[in-house]
Structure formats: structure tokens, C-alpha cells
Amino acid sequence: MRILYNIGIRLYGFSIFLASSFNAKAAKWRMGRKNIFSNLQQAIDTSTSPIAWFHCASLGEFEQGRPVIETFRKKFPHYKILLTFFSPSGYEVRKDYKEADYVFYLPLDTPTNAKRFIETVGPAIAIFVKYEFWFNYLNELHNRRIPSFLISAKFRDDQYFFKSTGAWFRKSLHFYNTLFVQDINSEALLKSIGINNVIVCGDTRFDRVINISQQSFSDTTVENFKDDSQLWIAGSTWEEDEKLIFPIFEKLVQSGQKIKLLVAPHDVSEGRIKNIQNKYPDSIRYSQATGGNNANILIIDKIGLLSYLYRYGDVAYVGGGFGRGIHNLTEASVYGIPVVFGPNHQKFIEAEELLKRGGGFLISTAEELATIITKLLTDSDYRKTCGDSGTSYISSGKGATEKIISGLAEVVKT
Numbered sequence: 001m002r003i004l005y006n007i008g009i010r011l012y013g014f015s016i017f018l019a020s021s022f023n024a025k026a027a028k029w030r031m032g033r034k035n036i037f038s039n040l041q042q043a044i045d046t047s048t049s050p051i052a053w054f055h056c057a058s059l060g061e062f063e064q065g066r067p068v069i070e071t072f073r074k075k076f077p078h079y080k081i082l083l084t085f086f087s088p089s090g091y092e093v094r095k096d097y098k099e100a101d102y103v104f105y106l107p108l109d110t111p112t113n114a115k116r117f118i119e120t121v122g123p124a125i126a127i128f129v130k131y132e133f134w135f136n137y138l139n140e141l142h143n144r145r146i147p148s149f150l151i152s153a154k155f156r157d158d159q160y161f162f163k164s165t166g167a168w169f170r171k172s173l174h175f176y177n178t179l180f181v182q183d184i185n186s187e188a189l190l191k192s193i194g195i196n197n198v199i200v201c202g203d204t205r206f207d208r209v210i211n212i213s214q215q216s217f218s219d220t221t222v223e224n225f226k227d228d229s230q231l232w233i234a235g236s237t238w239e240e241d242e243k244l245i246f247p248i249f250e251k252l253v254q255s256g257q258k259i260k261l262l263v264a265p266h267d268v269s270e271g272r273i274k275n276i277q278n279k280y281p282d283s284i285r286y287s288q289a290t291g292g293n294n295a296n297i298l299i300i301d302k303i304g305l306l307s308y309l310y311r312y313g314d315v316a317y318v319g320g321g322f323g324r325g326i327h328n329l330t331e332a333s334v335y336g337i338p339v340v341f342g343p344n345h346q347k348f349i350e351a352e353e354l355l356k357r358g359g360g361f362l363i364s365t366a367e368e369l370a371t372i373i374t375k376l377l378t379d380s381d382y383r384k385t386c387g388d389s390g391t392s393y394i395s396s397g398k399g400a401t402e403k404i405i406s407g408l409a410e411v412v413k414t
Contacts, residue, residue, distance in 0.1 A: 001168035005135055006110060013108045028088035032105040040120045043102055044082065050124035050413050052079045055106060055132055058087035062094055063328070064152045065129035067207040067401040070099050075405060076412055082121060086132075093303050109134040118144060124413055127151055128176075138175040147411040150179045151404050152204045155186040156347065162189055170195075177411065180404050183349055201404055203350065206397035209307065209334040217308050221289050222262065225298045229260045230314045230377055233337075235306050236266045236327035237319035241342065244363075245317060246280055246297075248370045253296060257377065262309065264300035266319060266327065273301045307331040314383065315376045317369070321345055333359055333390035338376050338383060340369065350393075359390025 019026035044051065054069050056062040062085070073081060083100035085091035095103050107113040114136035126141050126148040141148045160166045161173060173179070173195050180201045181187055187198045234245050242263070249261045263283075265272055276299055277283055283297035286305075300306065307328075310316060316332035321342020329350050332339050340361045345351035354360025363369045376383045 002135070005168075009109050009136075013110075025088050028092060029105075032088060032091060033107055036105060036107050037116055037120060040102075040104060040117070043104075044080075044121060046122040049078055049080045051082050051121055052076070052412075053082045053084065053121060053123035053126045054100075054129070055084045055126070056086075056090055056129045057132055058085065058090040059093055060328070061129040061131070062090050063208060064203075064205050065127070066099075067204045067211070068127070068151055068404050071401050071405050072408065073099055075409070079124070079412075082123065106134075106137075109136045111136050111140075114140040118146070125149075125408065125411065127408070130154070133169075133172045135172045138172050142175040147177045148175060149404075149408060150176050151201075152182060152400070153179055153186060154182045154347075154349065155189045157189060162193060178407055180400075180407060182400075199403065199407055201407075202397050202400035203330075204400045204404065205328065205330050206394055207399070207401040209328075209330045209394065210398055212307050212331075213311065213334045215308075217311070219305075219309065219312075221286060222298070222309055222312050225262070225289060225295075226260055226312055229258045231260050231262060231312055232315050232317070232373065232377075233262045233264070233310055233313035233332070234317045235264045235310065235319065235332065237263060237317075238266055238323050240322035241317065241319040242276070244366045244369050248366065248373060249297070251370070252374070252377070259296075259377065261297045262300065262313070263297060264306045264309070268301050268303060273299060310337060311335045313337045315373060316340065317373075326351060329354060329360065330394055333387075334394045336384070336387035336391040338386040339390065340372055353393055354390055357389045357393050358386050359388075359393060 016026050016029050020030040052072060054065055056065055069081060080101040081099065082102045083097060084104050084106040086106050091105055097103055107117055118140045123146055126146060128150050130152050138148060160169050170193055177197065179190060179195065179198050181198055182203050184200055187200050190198050232249065234241065237245065252259050263276065265276065273285060280297055282295055283299055284295040286298060286300045286302060289298060310332045313332065316337045317340045318327050318329050318332060320327045321344050323344065325347055326341045326345050329339050329341065333354060338359060338361065339354060340363055341351060343362065343364045345362065351360060355362060361372045363372060376386065
């Protein structure tokens, strides 16, 4: 099976190579790894400080791991932090992240790359975030007795680890010193296959969004745009989401509802932003907005703002539910805003909890979206009750970061 795994990894790398000639993301993936080992060797000095290596697949996993990275840095300042990404969507946004001493792409998980990377970097500890199970890297760390951890993990019974044919894949789970999981279901699944080094700690994103919500922040562009209207925030949207949102918003405006729409697309590339502007002329880009504009739709064309801007919203729609899965609900719920999302939510604990508590609403059709948005906008008491239940849920999940840091402290070199 290991031979097949390594063949699959190489085939994946070759497919990226072929795609890089016509796909911008694949090109970044490939070019970001050019001369990776010589760049690592020149940048990283292992002689003066131990290295704590944090790895995230992409931007979402980074936000999950960020509270741990920043708390680790404060608690163990004698460590240098190496942050690696697998995807360009993480690296390109966070390559200048100031809380890490080094930020790089992770080389492809071949046996040779894994050995060379560990020899070059020489990490004293390795922390993988959520869904990272690179066999060759984990095997190399294990063979060298380098403590390795998985944090903010969530497991489901449909993953290959828990299938009758998944015995080989389960080997990688044994390489971790500790797996810090989000919920008791994940713990039970792992223990059912003999993985007992598990600690239930909750979701570190709760700590992150609570911290953001408590920071002093103001944005005059959004304040001027909203003025005295209600504000519907549509965050991390895809085209499938927008096909539902915009017609409903236009009907609300035509009905006399005093409302504005702030849209933060998941993809803020120039082509994507222009496409939205062309379809909806009554819109303006955030980067071009002025105090005197009369647009009803504000398009956020900048990464990193959404989690702060939710505080201005009255209701929120979080995108992704008509695709691979919903994006971060906690960023809106922490501000006491009811959240609406699409049907593909089953992999997300927070979605299930918000549905149960009344802070979240599942929709599958335009009619369902119109009904709940209208209800939330026109019934302020109902809106507040729903929003408060969401805030209460987020507050109850605080503390995952400290549990993880306490666990890591047992093996960190002082």
C-alpha cells in the first residue's frame, strides 16, 4: 500500500505540473516549490533556537491554527516558528504573516522530500492542523523521535481510517504523540480503532473569533455605506450563493425595505469582482467606495476583512453550502448575528449546533432564503433572540487553545 501511496503522490505532482501551463493556481503551487530546499537552507538557522513547525493545508486551516501559533509564540518565545502551507490560497495570503519567523510551501510528500525537509529544518516539534495526514512526513518525524501533534481535528465515520480496507491508512494516526480533537464523536471513532492518545479540546476558531470581536475596530467605508439602513452581509460567497441572494435582495429594496447588501466573495480575483459588478450595476467595490456613493451593494475586494466587518451586520448568509461545504459560521455568530447557510453542512459541528440552538438556519431554495431573511429583518425581537443564542454557543466553546498549549508544554524544550 505504501508503494501505491507514493506512486499516487508522484502522479498528483505530475498532474499539477501539467495543469500549471494553463491554471494559475497550479502554476503558483509549482513555482512556490521551485528551489524550495536551497531556500529553506538559506533562510533557516537551527543553531541558535529550536524550531516549532506548524503546517496548514490552506487558509481555513491556518485560521483554525492561528490562536495556537500566536499563543505558542508568547508562551515559548525562545522558539522560532516555521509555518508551511500546501495550497497557494493559504501561502499567498499569509506569506508575510508576522507571527511566524519563516513561511514556506511544503514540498510534496515523497520519501525523499520528507527526509530532506526534516534534515534541513530540524524541527523540535511538529504541529499539523485539522486534516493533514502526510504519511512520509509523519513517518520520518516518528523515526527521528520528533514529537508530532494534530490539533483541531474532526473525524467522521466515512473517512478511510474507519473502513475495513483502511488498516494501512491508520498507521499515520499512530505517529502522532497526541491528537487534539474537536468533539467526543471524534474521540470515540479514534478509540474504536485503537487510537487512545486523544484529548477533546473543542474548536480553536472560537478563541480566534472571540478575540477578534473584542478588538477595537472601525471602518468608515462600511459605516458610511450602511448609514441608517439594515445591513445584510453575505460572506465567503460563490456564484451558486449569489444566484439566490441578489434577486431576493433586489425584491427587498423594491418593496421599500431600507436595506444594504455587503458581499464578500470567497474569490476576490479581479475577474470575479468584475463579473459581479457587471451583473449588478448597483454595486461598488470596497477599494473604490467613497462617503458619497449611493450604491446598495458593497463588494469586499480585499482578503482579511470579513471577520471584522460582520460586527456591522444585522443578518448574515455564509456561503459554500451549495458547493464543497459552508465556510466559517463562527465569524458572524460571535457578534450576535443570525446566520443562514446552504445544505452542504453535515461536516460542520458548529452548523448542527447553531441549528439546534436557533442561531442558524438551513436553506435549500430561493423561497426558503427569502422567507427566513424577511422574517429576521422585519422581526427585531426574533432576530435578537436568534443572534443571542449564537453568541452564547460561541462563548461556551472558549478555551480550546489553552488546552492544546498545555498539552504541547509537556514536550516543549525549555
